[in-house]
Amino acid sequence: MSENTFINYFKNSFLPILSIIIIIFAVWYIFTVYLNSSIQIDSYERQKIDWDFSDLVRDTMSQKKPLLPAPHQIVSEMWKTIFMIKITSKKSLIFHSYITLSSTLLGFTIGTILGIILAVSIVENKAMDASLMPWIIASQTIPILAIAPMIIIILNAFGLSGLLPKALISTYLSFFPIAVGMVKGLRSPELSYLDLMHTYNSSRLNIFWKLRLPSSVPYLFASMKVAIAISLVGAIVGELPTGAVAGLGARLLTGSYFGLTIQIWSALVMAAILAGTLIFILNFISRITLKRMGVQE
Amino acid sequence: MKNSIISAEKLNLIFETADDDVVALKDVSLNIDEGEFVSFIGPSGCGKTTFLRAIASLEKPTSGNLTVNGSSPEDARKNRAYGYVFQAAGLYPWRNIYRNVSLPLEIMGYKKNEIPGIVEKVLKLVDLTGFEKKFPWQLSGGMQQRASIARALSFDADILLMDEPFGALDEIVRDHLNEQLLQLWKTTNKTICFVTHSIPEAVYLSTKIVVMSPRPGRIVDVIENTLPTDRPLEIRDSKEFISVSQRVREGLRSGHSYE
Numbered sequence: 035m036s037e038n039t040f041i042n043y044f045k046n047s048f049l050p051i052l053s054i055i056i057i058i059f060a061v062w063y064i065f066t067v068y069l070n071s072s073i074q075i076d077s078y079e080r081q082k083i084d085w086d087f088s089d090l091v092r093d094t095m096s097q098k099k100p101l102l103p104a105p106h107q108i109v110s111e112m113w114k115t116i117f118m119i120k121i122t123s124k125k126s127l128i129f130h131s132y133i134t135l136s137s138t139l140l141g142f143t144i145g146t147i148l149g150i151i152l153a154v155s156i157v158e159n160k161a162m163d164a165s166l167m168p169w170i171i172a173s174q175t176i177p178i179l180a181i182a183p184m185i186i187i188i189l190n191a192f193g194l195s196g197l198l199p200k201a202l203i204s205t206y207l208s209f210f211p212i213a214v215g216m217v218k219g220l221r222s223p224e225l226s227y228l229d230l231m232h233t234y235n236s237s238r239l240n241i242f243w244k245l246r247l248p249s250s251v252p253y254l255f256a257s258m259k260v261a262i263a264i265s266l267v268g269a270i271v272g273e274l275p276t277g278a279v280a281g282l283g284a285r286l287l288t289g290s291y292f293g294l295t296i297q298i299w300s301a302l303v304m305a306a307i308l309a310g311t312l313i314f315i316l317n318f319i320s321r322i323t324l325k326r327m328g329v330q331e
Numbered sequence: 332m333k334n335s336i337i338s339a340e341k342l343n344l345i346f347e348t349a350d351d352d353v354v355a356l357k358d359v360s361l362n363i364d365e366g367e368f369v370s371f372i373g374p375s376g377c378g379k380t381t382f383l384r385a386i387a388s389l390e391k392p393t394s395g396n397l398t399v400n401g402s403s404p405e406d407a408r409k410n411r412a413y414g415y416v417f418q419a420a421g422l423y424p425w426r427n428i429y430r431n432v433s434l435p436l437e438i439m440g441y442k443k444n445e446i447p448g449i450v451e452k453v454l455k456l457v458d459l460t461g462f463e464k465k466f467p468w469q470l471s472g473g474m475q476q477r478a479s480i481a482r483a484l485s486f487d488a489d490i491l492l493m494d495e496p497f498g499a500l501d502e503i504v505r506d507h508l509n510e511q512l513l514q515l516w517k518t519t520n521k522t523i524c525f526v527t528h529s530i531p532e533a534v535y536l537s538t539k540i541v542v543m544s545p546r547p548g549r550i551v552d553v554i555e556n557t558l559p560t561d562r563p564l565e566i567r568d569s570k571e572f573i574s575v576s577q578r579v580r581e582g583l584r585s586g587h588s589y590e
Binding site (some may be wrong): 121224226227229230231232233234235236237240246248249251278327328 | 388409411419424426464468
């Protein structure tokens with residue numbers, strides 16, 4: 035059985051993912067040569083160097099400030115900044131990732147709590163439903179890039195700086211999917227489940243704890259996966275207007291000041307790895323929780 | 332003389348819908364005594380489920396008089412006078428069988444140390460001992476329905492309201508559950524109101540059969556079942572069984588139920 039499962043896993047999961055990765059890398063390398071070639075050819079001509087196609091391929095992949103760095107350049111930059119530098123150094127990618135991760139997690143936690151509180155009040159109170167929902171939706175129509183500096187400046191005026199203002203931008207983004215998902219989840223119980231509660235003459239509190247809340251758990255996890263990814267985006271965006279001191283956002287900003295494209299790309303890849311890891315962990319927690327709640331595999 | 336436990340007088344119930352008012356119950360008068368097993372039979376839309384829901388205070392009659400256990404249905408519900416078994420088992424999927432059966436007990440504030448004994452007792456009544464830890468999806472349809480009956484029995488209400496509980500099950504399972512239900516009724520002495528589509532089921536189980544007809548929903552016949560209380564499954568081949576069935580069929584025909 036184990037051999038079969040392994041082969042099936044290989045066929046069904048590993049092989050499709052692998053082929054897509056190979057295709058992406060192939061296309062990436064082609065574009066590296068293509069996009070970087072004009073600068074490279076210019077420089078050949080200025081230095082009056084004879085060149086052929088193999089020179090071009092080699093040199094376009096080893097520029098210092100390429101338009102598009104080759105994957106192996108990004109990997110080697112990441113290797114250098116993750117493993118070869120002390121993590122307390124301002125050049126360490128781990129240091130910057132930690133800064134971003136901490137405000138992501140803080141913002142996500144506040145956002146989740148806020149989203150759940152809003153959802154509960156909307157479902158349990160008609161006036162809240164009518165008055166809150168339009169504002170919640172309107173809040174998300176404002177581009178976060180426009181409002182992020184305002185939030186930071188205003189909070190600074192109140193003496194708040196550092197982690198919390200950045201985290202609040204993550205909160206601003208992440209409470210929304212949580213609130214919307216939880217409202218749907220809390221309203222998901224079928225009519226017959228509610229009728230059953232009425233036959234017991236159940237209090238609203240009991241209906242909430244024993245019916246609405248358990249019904250909403252799968253919805254909550256689905257929203258949390260969306261929320262954690264955009265919390266990361268929020269944290270990065272929140273780092274841009276703070277003068278780019280630390281964090282992945284700072285790496286992106288300094289990178290773009292000095293045209294350090296390899297640094298920008300490695301920060302981007304790092305952000306993607308962070309997001310992937312966070313969602314993976316959430317998935318794991320969600321699967322265990324739902325399994326304990328008797329959800330069919 | 333037995334005590335009347337449910338009584339309806341000139342009960343009317345009208346559903347107001349956008350294009351037309353639907354008369355779900357028209358002038359329904361009925362008396363159900365303590366300890367009776369009453370079946371409600373009729374085609375879809377005859378109001379049998381609506382009547383059951385009115386008894387349970389899940390629907391409000393438009394006019395007429397309805398008393399349950401000597402009080403209004405609303406008060407009876409508040410006093411937890413009945414257990415209700417729905418057409419779909421309606422077990423909460425995130426609770427295992429034990430916790431599904433203990434749900435009403437938790438809500439009604441039973442003491443923590445009383446609950447295990449009660450759950451064990453009612454699961455034994457429906458022959459589900461040993462399945463406490465299973466989740467609903469791990470059980471067959473018939474077993475789920477039995478668990479749902481156990482849940483309705485757990486708080487020991489005097490009345491059991493059952494809305495086509497075996498409607499979705501195949502005939503073999505249904506026969507078996509009918510036998511068990513009859514046994515259960517005899518041992519617990521409850522009053523049972525049982526909605527069904529099946530003539531043999533109604534005749535086999537009941538002491539009283541209420542034949543209903545649609546448009547408007549009304550009672551066309553009330554048949555006192557003359558079969559002996561001791562009913563093996565084979566009784567369904569007896570002459571008496573067939574003649575009661577015939578009377579039910581005639582009742583349905585007179586209400587134009589076959590048209």
